[in-house]
Amino acid sequence: MPxxxxxxxxxxxxxxxxxxxxxxxxxxxxxxxxxxxxxxSVGYTIVxxxxxxxxxxxxxxxxxxxxxxxxxxVGLGLLMLARYVPNxxxxxxxxxxxxxxxxSGLAIPRTISSFILKQVEDTIRPLVTLLPDGGVTxxxxxxxxxxxxxxxxxxxxxxxxxxxxxxxxxxxxxxxTAARTGILFLMIAFGAAFGYTVMARMSLLIGxxxxxxxxxxxxxxxxxxxLIPLVVGALILWSTRRRPAPPEA
Amino acid sequence: xxxxxxxxxxxxxxxxEIAREAGKEKGKDYVFLGWSPGGSxxxxxxxxxxxxxxPSDYGGKPTKTLPVLEGVxxxxxxxxxxxxxxxxxxxxxxxxxxxxxxxFELGGGCTGVIAPGLxxxxxxxxxxxxxxxxxxxxxxEVLIGQKARAVxxxxxxxxxxxxxxxxxxxxxxFYFSLRRAARRDAGQ
Numbered sequence: 001m002p003x004x005x006x007x008x009x010x011x012x013x014x015x016x017x018x019x020x021x022x023x024x025x026x027x028x029x030x031x032x033x034x035x036x037x038x039x040x041s042v043g044y045t046i047v048x049x050x051x052x053x054x055x056x057x058x059x060x061x062x063x064x065x066x067x068x069x070x071x072x073x074v075g076l077g078l079l080m081l082a083r084y085v086p087n088x089x090x091x092x093x094x095x096x097x098x099x100x101x102x103x104s105g106l107a108i109p110r111t112i113s114s115f116i117l118k119q120v121e122d123t124i125r126p127l128v129t130l131l132p133d134g135g136v137t138x139x140x141x142x143x144x145x146x147x148x149x150x151x152x153x154x155x156x157x158x159x160x161x162x163x164x165x166x167x168x169x170x171x172x173x174x175x176x177t178a179a180r181t182g183i184l185f186l187m188i189a190f191g192a193a194f195g196y197t198v199m200a201r202m203s204l205l206i207g208x209x210x211x212x213x214x215x216x217x218x219x220x221x222x223x224x225x226x227l228i229p230l231v232v233g234a235l236i237l238w239s240t241r242r243r244p245a246p247p248e249a
Numbered sequence: 250x251x252x253x254x255x256x257x258x259x260x261x262x263x264x265x266e267i268a269r270e271a272g273k274e275k276g277k278d279y280v281f282l283g284w285s286p287g288g289s290x291x292x293x294x295x296x297x298x299x300x301x302x303x304p305s306d307y308g309g310k311p312t313k314t315l316p317v318l319e320g321v322x323x324x325x326x327x328x329x330x331x332x333x334x335x336x337x338x339x340x341x342x343x344x345x346x347x348x349x350x351x352x353f354e355l356g357g358g359c360t361g362v363i364a365p366g367l368x369x370x371x372x373x374x375x376x377x378x379x380x381x382x383x384x385x386x387x388x389x390e391v392l393i394g395q396k397a398r399a400v401x402x403x404x405x406x407x408x409x410x411x412x413x414x415x416x417x418x419x420x421x422x423f424y425f426s427l428r429r430a431a432r433r434d435a436g437q
Contacts, residue, residue: 041255048254053286056305106293114345114375122373193365195410196382200361202409203383206402
């Protein structure tokens with residue numbers, strides 16, 4: 001087993017246990033791990049951003065390869081920093097206007113196409129048939145075993161949920177029934193989302209426990225067995241020696 | 250390549266590990282391009298010119314000299330892309346700014362939290378494969394006949410879900426019995 005892997009296993013085990021101490025109470029060991037996480041994440045991001053942007057995307061192409069056209073985006077980017085100069089703050093508006101304009105222009109048509117038009121098409125298409133003359137005929141039939149029952153349920157769900165968010169007419173009579181059906185579909189959707197969220201959080205916990213079990217092996221020097229008593233001991237020591245909080249006046 | 254800077258080191262490690270297992274050579278059989286700033290716009294940049302978005306790979310080698318990228322100029326030359334994501338930009342961004350624009354096939358893998366939002370894309374055929382959360386990972390392991398950590402984790406998952414179903418039922422029972430008791434008290 002390489003030495004750096006063993007060191008990594010000890011660090012991972014220790015930090016995992018440090019974080020788990022929060023289950024007892026907020027404490028200095030947890031804070032140490034938390035601050036390390038934030039500090040390392042920010043440090044890593046800054047170093048990667050400097051290396052990727054300044055070195056590989058600006059310095060090398062401009063200075064070494066002579067691609068001076070990059071001065072335009074660099075200048076536009078630098079204009080953003082003008083916000084920190086009170087008298088020149090207005091210059092940053094050009095950069096922001098460019099970003100918002102380009103971003104909206106790229107995102108809006110593609111998002112409408114991908115998430116609205118394509119989804120509307122998929123909701124309706126299984127229920128209809130396109131005729132050779134360009135017309136459309138409704139072909140879905142519950143009496144036909146080949147008919148797509150899921151597509152009908154989806155259509156009912158989509159229409160009823162849309163009715164639920166349709167506030168121009170009072171939800172009364174048939175509209176009330178449609179809106180109530182929409183609520184049912186929404187609840188099912190929220191339930192599914194909640195179930196998946198539980199699964200995701202449990203997956204993280206399973207991952208941590210899997211590592212703790214793996215690192216309990218002799219190949220890594222059994223860091224789990226050594227560090228659990230140390231962390232618990234440190235927690236007990238901190239708990240017994242801390243000063244009681246002063247009574248509130 | 251990654252769209253999130255924080256996952257870059259981990260991605261490099263995992264790709265190298267898998268390549269070692271499969272006996273593949275870096276630069277010749279595969280390349281890890283690393284991270285480029287810009288989020289979703291990196292995908293558009295790659296669709297126009299891959300080498301402008303990534304002039305060098307993660308190790309700093311010029312991408313134009315890599316044998317694995319021979320004949321690849323942009324995303325238009327890519328047949329299939331797989332996006333593994335935990336949020337945005339992720340699988341959705343790859344569909345919206347990648348597949349829909351540059352016409353390649355797309356599959357995805359994601360955390361359980363965002364999986365429900367991606368299933369509509371799978372159903373409509375906008376993406377043709379999805380590994381959704383640990384359950385998806387377990388299904389994938391069964392599919393390729395290599396049962397490992399995801400399948401092992403499913404017992405714990407099932408137990409947790411069962412416990413939560415029981416708790417939800419219990420809470421509902423308490424809720425209705427308390428409501429009934431309150432109504433009875435109000436009636437007296």
